Each structure stands twice: as structure tokens, then as C-alpha cells.
Amino acid sequence: MTDAAKTVSEALESRRSIRAFQDRPVDGALLRAILEKASRAPSGGNLQPWHLYVVGGERLDQFKAIMRERLQDSPGGENREYDVYPPNLIAPYRDRRFQVGEDMYGLLGIPRDDKAARLRWFANNFQFFGAPVALFCYVHRTMGPPQWSDLGMYLQSVMLLLREAGLDSCPQECWSLYPQTLGEFLQAPDEWMLFTGMSIGYREENAEVNQLRAKRAPLDEIAEFHGF
Numbered sequence: 265m266t267d268a269a270k271t272v273s274e275a276l277e278s279r280r281s282i283r284a285f286q287d288r289p290v291d292g293a294l295l296r297a298i299l300e301k302a303s304r305a306p307s308g309g310n311l312q313p314w315h316l317y318v319v320g321g322e323r324l325d326q327f328k329a330i331m332r333e334r335l336q337d338s339p340g341g342e343n344r345e346y347d348v349y350p351p352n353l354i355a356p357y358r359d360r361r362f363q364v365g366e367d368m369y370g371l372l373g374i375p376r377d378d379k380a381a382r383l384r385w386f387a388n389n390f391q392f393f394g395a396p397v398a399l400f401c402y403v404h405r406t407m408g409p410p411q412w413s414d415l416g417m418y419l420q421s422v423m424l425l426l427r428e429a430g431l432d433s434c435p436q437e438c439w440s441l442y443p444q445t446l447g448e449f450l451q452a453p454d455e456w457m458l459f460t461g462m463s464i465g466y467r468e469e470n471a472e473v474n475q476l477r478a479k480r481a482p483l484d485e486i487a488e489f490h491g492f
């Protein structure tokens with residue numbers, strides 16, 4: 265379903281990570297309304313530890329140009345401030361990560377051993393997959409895991425509200441590879457640390473990559489019920 269979602273279930277069901285967007289602008293007032301509504305997300309102690317930057321228009325064009333150069337002179341990224349995954353990713357998490365990669369590159373027709381083609385595709389992340397809006401979520405450096413989990417609740421609220429407005433998204437932790445370039449561009453204070461970026465826009469319905477429906481573990485693998 266790519267129309268606007270009318271129920272929470274529809275929003276959940278139709279949200280997926282979109283990796284090809286239409287060249288169609290997004291209304292700024294709509295974005296403001298969505299970010300404001302999403303702030304009803306819960307957070308421990310009501311700290312609301314999220315801090316957002318939303319970038320579009322010429323500013324986004326400027327940043328994309330910077331990133332094109334940055335990828336040339338620093339393809340491996342900069343000083344990372346956190347590990348996206350544990351250094352030794354254990355099963356079943358390792359298998360799930362492998363599977364979604366295989367499924368996505370399979371749709372794109374890029375074989376496992378064609379590392380160069382996979383890297384070229386990955387670079388699309390840094391052009392926001394053609395999306396007209398970029399969102400970046402920061403957190404104060406003094407915050408710990410409980411507050412980081414609050415960020416997830418806020419961001420999922422944003423993504424569901426985007427679906428309600430007929431919009432799509434792709435969260436992007438790949439930005440943790442370029443925290444210095446991004447921080448400089450946004451003039452983010454040093455005490456804030458980047459968690460994730462997010463591309464926002466209208467999905468390119470027919471793009472192969474957008475047909476990916478990432479698998480989920482069955483309920484019995486992730487939940488145990490006691491007393492039912």
C-alpha cells in the first residue's frame with residue numbers, strides 16, 4: 265500500500281525503508297506538523313532527548329555536493345563515534361543482517377562477490393536516495409542507552425506519521441560514518457552526537473529496490489507468553 269495510511273496498522277504495514285524517491289517536493293509546514301505530533305512519543309522521565317535537524321532545498325543540494333567530494337577523498341568514512349553493530353555480531357542477528365542484504369542486492373541483481381557494485385550502490389545513501397528532505401537526529405553526549413531507545417520511539421512515530429501523510433522514509437545510520445562533515449555542515453554543538461539520518465519523500469513506486477519486504481522473525485522466536 266502506498267496511499268496515505270488511515271490506521272496505525274496500515275501505517276505499520278505500509279512503512280518500509282524506501283531507497284528510491286520521486287523528485288517531488290515535500291511541504292515544509294507538513295513536516296513541521298509531523299515532527300510536532302511525533303513529540304507525543306514517550307520518553308523515560310519525559311526527557312525528550314531527541315534533537316532534530318531537517319534539511320531541504322538548496323541547503324540539501326549544497327550538502328549533497330559536499331558529500332560527493334567527501335566520498336571521493338574519504339571513502340572509508342571519518343572517526344566513528346559509535347559502532348552501528350557489535351564488533352562480533354552473533355546469531356541470530358548476524359543471520360538476519362546477512363539475509364536482508366542478500367534479499368536487497370538480489371533484487372538489484374548485484375552478486376555477493378561484486379563488492380565494487382555493492383559499494384557503488386551503498387553510496388546512494390549519501391545522496392539520500394534522491395529524497396528531497398533529510399532529517400538528522402542527535403542526542404546529548406551525556407545520555408545513555410535508555411535515552412537512545414527514546415530516540416527510536418520518536419523516530420518510529422515520525423515514520424508512521426509520514427505514512428499517514430502519504431510520505432515515505434529510510435532511516436540511515438550510515439551517517440555515523442561522516443559525523444564530522446555533517447556536524448560541521450549543520451554547525452551542531454560539540455556536546456551533541458549524531459544518532460541517525462533519515463531520507464524523507466515520496467516513494468518511487470516501481471523501483472526494484474522498493475519492492476523489498478524485509479523478513480521478520482516469527483513471533484515465537486521473539487516473544488514468550490506466561491500465563492496465557
Ligand SMILES: Cc1cc2nc3c(=O)[nH]c(=O)nc-3n(C[C@H](O)[C@H](O)[C@H](O)COP(=O)(O)O)c2cc1C
Pocket residue numbers: 279280281282283364389434435436437438439460476477478
Ligand atoms: C536506526 C536505523 C538505521 C538504519 N540505517 C540504514 C542505512 O544507513 N541505510 C539503509 O539503506 N537502511 C538503513 N536502515 C534500514 C534497515 O535496513 C531496515 O529498517 C531493515 O532492514 C528492515 O526493513 P524495513 O525498514 O524495510 O522494514 C536503518 C534502520 C534503522 C532503524
